[in-house]
Amino acid sequence: MASAAIRLLLVLTPLVLWVFSLGPQDGIAVASERLVGRDIFLQNCAACHVNGVAQAPRIGNRAEWEPRLAAGRQSLLSSVLRGKGGMPPKGGNASISDAQATAALDYIVGRVLELENEVEAAKRPGP
Numbered sequence: 001m002a003s004a005a006i007r008l009l010l011v012l013t014p015l016v017l018w019v020f021s022l023g024p025q026d027g028i029a030v031a032s033e034r035l036v037g038r039d040i041f042l043q044n045c046a047a048c049h050v051n052g053v054a055q056a057p058r059i060g061n062r063a064e065w066e067p068r069l070a071a072g073r074q075s076l077l078s079s080v081l082r083g084k085g086g087m088p089p090k091g092g093n094a095s096i097s098d099a100q101a102t103a104a105l106d107y108i109v110g111r112v113l114e115l116e117n118e119v120e121a122a123k124r125p126g127p
């Protein structure tokens with residue numbers, strides 16, 4: 001019981017830190033930009049980040065994202081904007097804005113944390 005609570009805390013802490021790392025305006029825009037981030041991800045990032053093309057960390061795969069999340073949002077964002085290793089700047093689509101690339105990044109990270117929460121919730125005993 002206690003260990004379940006500790007595990008939940010371990011899962012929720014990065015999520016809370018992530019939300020606080022967003023500016024106050026971003027916080028307000030999160031709900032409406034969520035769909036946008038998903039669309040931008042599907043159009044510009046999914047080709048590599050679903051199946052792990054060129055060793056890209058796969059969406060929803062916590063083990064592959066955790067070491068990268070530790071670098072922080074600014075560092076990840078600068079990788080997306082400038083490119084890194086096998087990833088060209090903005091995933092190769094120079095026509096998306098910095099804000100759109102940021103929304104796609106937040107969608108990816110949000111999915112990692114969300115899926116983890118769903119797994120934890122499924123493990124909890126029902127009412």
Ligand code: HEC
Pocket residue numbers: 040041044045046047048049053054055056057068071075076077079080084085086087088090091092101104105108
């Ligand atoms: C052509 C394939 C490709 C596309 C398209 C692509 N990525 Fe990547 N991405 C990669 C690869 C490969 C890596 C691993 C790079 C490395 O660590 O050397 C990566 C790494 C990342 C990282 C981690 C960066 C870091 O500092 O560790 C983020 C965040 C990311 N991608 C976000 C995105 C977003 C957002 C998009 C869409 C706008 C996108 N990627 C499109 C291939 C791609």
